Amino acid sequence: MTDPATGTWASTDLPVLSAAIELCFEVPGQLRRFRELVERVGLPSETVRAAMLRLDSASPPFLKVVTEWGDDDGHDVVLLGEPTERGLRAVGTWPTPESALDRLISAMEAQAQQADSEEERSKAHEVAAWFGSAGRDLMVNAIAGVVAGSIAAA
Incomplete structure (x- = not known):
């Protein structure tokens, strides 16, 4: 190339x-x-x-x-x-642990918007925010491990 x-x-x-x-x-x-x-x-x-x-x-x-x-x-x-x-x-069409986590975060944000109570909304936003920042590396590694088979999925 x-x-x-x-x-x-x-x-x-x-x-x-x-x-x-x-x-x-x-x-x-x-x-x-x-x-x-x-x-x-x-x-x-x-x-x-x-x-x-x-x-x-x-x-x-x-x-x-x-x-x-x-x-x-x-x-x-x-x-x-x-x-x-x-x-x-x-070109970004092959799934990666990072793209899977991004989809998970988007789904959590969407669920937060539909939550019945402010408490549920707040908790869902907190978790999504953590996955997107401090917990990102941890979650990417966990997803990669599950996909690779080195971490057993329950």
């Missing part, structure tokens, strides 16, 4: 990866054509092609790219395969 300091990651590679993952999610399991990605991203086709090659050749890859036989114009037909775990993590 290119050095993020050059701007290639933020200006080209990440937008191409995000658009590719969006396309893959629209019809899961179906290969998508390069042309669709170029239209979605709005960058020149050679820029998109270069970004796809970088994303595919990274170790581990961000995205699987399949190059097929030539089309009527003699160009290779490039198809998008499924995104990898690394690609999904890069």
